[in-house]
Amino acid sequence: MAFFEVHDMTISFGGLVANADVNIEADEGQIVGLIGPNGAGKSTLFNAISGLIQPASGRVLLEGEEILPLLPYERVARGIGRTFQNVRLFPTLPVYDNLLIAYHSRMRGGFFAGALRLPWGAHSERAARKRADEVMQIVDLHPYKHRNVGDLSYGTLRMTELACLLMLQPRLILLDEPASGIAQKETEALGPLLRRIRDQLGATILLIEHDMPLIMGLSDVIYCLDLGRVIAKGTPEEVQRTPQVIEAYLGARAAEQLEAALANENGKKPARRRAPAKTAKTAKARRR
Amino acid sequence: MAKVMDAPPPDVIDVVIDEQPSPRRDWKRLAVPLAGFLAAALLPPLILDGVWNFTLALALIYGLMGLSIVVVTGYVGQLSLMPATFVGVGAFASAGLVARAATPFWWAAPLAALVTVPVALVIGMVALRLKGLYLAIMTLVFADVAEQFLFRQDWFTGQGGSTPAPRPHLFHLVDFQSDKSYYVLVVCVASAFLLFMWNFSRSRAARACFAVRDNENGAAAMGINVAKYKLMAFALHGFIAGSAGALYAHWAQSVSAGGERPAFGLEISLAIVFLTILGGVRSIWGPFIGGAIWVVLTKRLLAGSPNGQSIAFSIFGVLVLATMLYRPSGLVGLGRDAWRRLRRRRPEATG
Numbered sequence: 001m002a003f004f005e006v007h008d009m010t011i012s013f014g015g016l017v018a019n020a021d022v023n024i025e026a027d028e029g030q031i032v033g034l035i036g037p038n039g040a041g042k043s044t045l046f047n048a049i050s051g052l053i054q055p056a057s058g059r060v061l062l063e064g065e066e067i068l069p070l071l072p073y074e075r076v077a078r079g080i081g082r083t084f085q086n087v088r089l090f091p092t093l094p095v096y097d098n099l100l101i102a103y104h105s106r107m108r109g110g111f112f113a114g115a116l117r118l119p120w121g122a123h124s125e126r127a128a129r130k131r132a133d134e135v136m137q138i139v140d141l142h143p144y145k146h147r148n149v150g151d152l153s154y155g156t157l158r159m160t161e162l163a164c165l166l167m168l169q170p171r172l173i174l175l176d177e178p179a180s181g182i183a184q185k186e187t188e189a190l191g192p193l194l195r196r197i198r199d200q201l202g203a204t205i206l207l208i209e210h211d212m213p214l215i216m217g218l219s220d221v222i223y224c225l226d227l228g229r230v231i232a233k234g235t236p237e238e239v240q241r242t243p244q245v246i247e248a249y250l251g252a253r254a255a256e257q258l259e260a261a262l263a264n265e266n267g268k269k270p271a272r273r274r275a276p277a278k279t280a281k282t283a284k285a286r287r288r
Numbered sequence: 289m290a291k292v293m294d295a296p297p298p299d300v301i302d303v304v305i306d307e308q309p310s311p312r313r314d315w316k317r318l319a320v321p322l323a324g325f326l327a328a329a330l331l332p333p334l335i336l337d338g339v340w341n342f343t344l345a346l347a348l349i350y351g352l353m354g355l356s357i358v359v360v361t362g363y364v365g366q367l368s369l370m371p372a373t374f375v376g377v378g379a380f381a382s383a384g385l386v387a388r389a390a391t392p393f394w395w396a397a398p399l400a401a402l403v404t405v406p407v408a409l410v411i412g413m414v415a416l417r418l419k420g421l422y423l424a425i426m427t428l429v430f431a432d433v434a435e436q437f438l439f440r441q442d443w444f445t446g447q448g449g450s451t452p453a454p455r456p457h458l459f460h461l462v463d464f465q466s467d468k469s470y471y472v473l474v475v476c477v478a479s480a481f482l483l484f485m486w487n488f489s490r491s492r493a494a495r496a497c498f499a500v501r502d503n504e505n506g507a508a509a510m511g512i513n514v515a516k517y518k519l520m521a522f523a524l525h526g527f528i529a530g531s532a533g534a535l536y537a538h539w540a541q542s543v544s545a546g547g548e549r550p551a552f553g554l555e556i557s558l559a560i561v562f563l564t565i566l567g568g569v570r571s572i573w574g575p576f577i578g579g580a581i582w583v584v585l586t587k588r589l590l591a592g593s594p595n596g597q598s599i600a601f602s603i604f605g606v607l608v609l610a611t612m613l614y615r616p617s618g619l620v621g622l623g624r625d626a627w628r629r630l631r632r633r634r635p636e637a638t639g
Contacts, residue, residue, distance in 0.1 A: 050509060076511035088506035090499050100492075101499045105511030107492045111520055114491025115484040121491060128492075164510070 001064055003028040003204055004172055009058030011044055011228075018044040019055070019228045024206075026172075026221070031198060031205045033219030033236070035212075037248055040225040042208045046174050049206075050082045051075045062172065077105050081170030083161045083178065091150030095141060095160050098149055099132040102164035131167060138200070139163040139193075155182040166197065172204050173197070179211045187211055191218050216240070224248065318486050321573055325482065329475045333468055340588075341467035342539075345474045347576075347583035349536050352478055354564035354575020355485065356528035361561070362569040363494060364521040365501030366415050367424040370431035371529045371560045376552030377404045377434075378533025379543045380445055383453035386538075387446065393456030397534035401527050408526025412519045428554065435553050439545035450544030453537040474535055478576070481528065485572045497521060562608045568618025577619050581607070 002025040011019040019041040026032045034042045047053045049060055051072035060067050067075055089098050107128050113121030136142050139159050144152060149160060158178060165173060178194070179187040191214055198205055209215040215222070216236040224232040224239055226248035232239050239245055247255035329348065333341050353371050360368045382400035385391040391399070411430055415423050438444055445451060455470055457463045464470045488494050496517045499507040508514050537543040545551055563582040568574025586600040593599075615622050 052505065052509070072508045073511040073513055076509070082509060088503055088509065090502035090506065092502055093495075093498055097495055097498070101495050101507075101512070102510050104492060104496055104499075109492050111488060111491075111493045111524070114493045115488040117487050125492065168511075 001061075002026060003030075003063060004206075005059075005061040006045070006049070007059040007061070009045070009048060009055050009060065011041070011048055011053065011055045017228055019048070019225075022058070022225070022228070022230055024223055024230070026204050026206060028171075028204055029198065029202055030220045031194070031207060031218050033215040033222040034206065034208045034225060035210070035215060035222060035239075035245075036225035036231075039227075040248075041228040042225055043176055044228075045225075046082055046176055046206070046208065049075075049174060050080060073105065076168065076170075079168075079171035080174065081165040081168050081172070082174035083158075083165060083176055089149045089157065089161055089164070092148060094146045094148055095136075095152070095163075096132060096145045098160060099135060099164055099167050100128050102167040103128045103131060106168065135163050135166045138166065138197075155186045158182055158186075162193075162197075166201070169201055170203055172206065175205060175207045175209075177208055177210060179209060179214055187214060190214065194218060318483075322479070322482065322486075325573065325576065326475070326479065329478070330472075333471060338467060341471040343583060343588050344580075345467065345471040345539055346536075346587065347580045348471075348474045348478045349532050349539060350560065350563060350579035350583055351576035352481060352532035352535065352579075353529055353560045354567065354579055355481060355572060356525045356532065357561055357564040358569060358572060358575055359485075359497075359528065360521045360525035361564070362571070362574075363489075363497040363501060364518055366518060366521065367420070367561075368411070368427050368522075368525060369424050369554070369557050369561060370411070370427040370434070371525070372552045372554075372556035373431045373434040374404050374408055374526050374529035375533035375536060375556075375560075376439055376545070377407055377526075378530030379453075379537035379552070380439070380451065380533075381530070382534035383451040383537040383543045384444070384446060386453060387451050393454075393538060394458075397531065397538075400534040401530035404526040404530025404533070405523050406526075408522045408529075409519060412522025412525075415522060416515050416518060431554060431557055435545070435550050439550070439552060445543075445545055450542055451537075452542045453540065455538055455541060470539060474539070477531070477535060481531070482572055482576075489572060493517070493520065562604070566604075566608050566611050566618060568620030570617065571620040574618050574620045 004024075004026040006022055006024040009019055009022045010017065022041075022045060024032070024034075024045075034045070036042055044053070048055045049067075051067075051070060051074075055068070058068075062078060062080065065078075067078060067080070070078065090101060093101070108124040109118065109121030112118065136145065139162060141156075141159060141163055144156060144160070149157065152160065158181075162175075162178065175194075179190055182190075194205060194207070195218065197203065207215060207219065219236055222232075222234065222236050222239040223230050224242070224245045226244070231244040231248060232242040234242070243255055243259060246258055250258065329344070332344055353375055356371055356374065357368065360366050378400045381403045382393075382396045385396035385399060386393055389396075411427060414426055414430075418426055440449065442449070455463075455465045456473075457465065462469070464473050496507070496512045497520075499510060499512055500514050500517050504514055543551070546553075549555070559582060563578035564575045565578070566574075566581060567576065567578030582604060585604055586597065589600070611618055617624075
């Protein structure tokens with residue numbers, strides 16, 4: 001049994017099937033990449049795992065425990081943390097407060113603990129502030145501590161979001177396109193940072209990314225989704241060679257040409273693919 | 289990770305030094321405004337003539353009503369257009385308990401505030417399903433229902449729709465009969481609320497509220513129980529408005545729902561919301577500034593002259609409009625920005 005498993009998950013919005021029979025596995029400490037063209041259902045899958053939507057059927061297991069009945073905040077408490085494709089921070093609050101909010105579920109004290117400065121509230125507040133300082137050290141956010149998140153550059157926003165995730169010491173991190181919209185230099189630094197986070201926290205990372213050099217260099221296993229289905233699974237090298245993946249990205253004709261070119265290069269005859277029914281085009285037609 | 293971020297622009301460093309938090313700073317940030325508040329509140333009775341005690345007590349009571357809007361609108365982002373309804377519930381409950389159940393004021397006022405909490409929670413429960421404008425309209429409807437029905441029931445408002453609400457005394461030792469002594473009582477209550485709210489605003493629960501206001505989905509993803517904090521805000525909204533209502537009843541020494549111009553109707557609710565916006569809807573000090581302006585403007589400066597009331601309302605309206613257009617953070621935000629600019633110009637002050 002793997003650390004984290006998704007079994008036969010199907011998600012539909014009305015008649016539109018966003019994910020169909022998706023199976024995903026991740027071992028503890030693995031970095032698992034999810035790739036696929038736009039609309040493949042990657043973010044939808046993340047939404048289902050983090051509890052923002054309920055799948056029509058399927059199971060999601062964290063350490064063998066079913067998490068689908070749990071509310072989003074309960075899943076956070078179990079150690080599932082995620083970032084979003086478009087940053088979801090709290091724009092009118094400073095970076096520091098954003099980090100403290102991220103630590104919410106590990107803190108104690110409600111209204112009365114706050115209003116009356118009861119000891120357990122104050123104690124937990126001190127612990128949270130200490131942790132926020134530590135995390136800001138890891139991600140190097142100290143210069144931005146008291147700036148409102150709404151005033152930050154996009155790259156810094158991303159780092160703030162990541163720092164918020166780290167506050168919780170999550171065991172499973174869902175990263176939705178961490179490199180989108182940030183500068184090339186920052187993207188290059190992202191790989192080592194994610195690896196460091198994995199090593200320091202012992203967390204398992206599920207990563208959606210379109211930046212191929214980044215995700216291919218980082219992932220232990222890659223799943224490729226297209227039109228809501230997993231069309232390939234394996235190491236980065238294996239997935240890159242899978243005809244369906246090339247086809248999903250480049251179209252059937254380009255895939256054939258590429259295959260032919262590759263075959264010519266290797267001095268072999270181009271191998272005809274066996275299952276034309278699985279092309280993106282026919283799958284689309286079938287869905288209608 | 290140093291490579292990921294560029295060096296912070298020069299003005300950032302300024303901000304960082306400006307706001308380096310330490311426990312001592314932390315208290316200073318409460319002590320200075322609170323001392324200012326107490327000075328501003330306790331000086332006028334000494335220098336102005338007696339009538340002002342009566343007026344300024346009302347200003348503080350309006351400030352408290354506005355504080356209830358700060359919690360629910362400023363902190364959690366739920367627009368409530370019915371604070372006056374909760375004020376009315378608190379006022380009638382407190383007066384009724386004192387006049388008909390012979391409860392001492394010291395029990396009746398907190399009880400009245402507590403009675404308001406479940407009423408506010410009912411609204412809060414509906415608020416879990418509605419957002420933005422729809423919620424605001426819903427609160428309007430509830431306010432109207434309360435005014436047309438609840439405040440016209442004799443069992444609630446007393447015979448003939450009005451209940452006497454005598455000023456309290458403390459074991460016959462301290463008498464709060466006079467305007468001046470009652471004013472001091474109101475200052476004490478307001479200071480207590482300010483102290484609690486200031487502590488609260490720097491705590492885990494308040495940050496959760498801010499998060500819900502800024503981004504509900506994000507808050508849920510951070511592990512915040514959105515419904516719980518919305519309900520908490522509405523409970524606080526009711527409690528503070530109910531307390532203000534109790535203070536109001538005994539300030540006026542009798543409470544009635546009013547006929548032509550309802551005492552707890554839409555007009556008053558809107559005034560409370562607007563004075564809070566004018567002062568600063570996200571600051572606990574804002575409503576007290578706004579309340580002072582509102583009361584002094586409408587009840588004192590222009591109350592005597594013909595058409596004075598209309599002129600006062602117009603001036604107030606223009607002030608609120610200008611605030612919303614140019615400084616949504618209100619007069620408190622204006623003051624804060626001015627203070628920062630002043631300190632930045634004098635670098636030795638930041639060190």
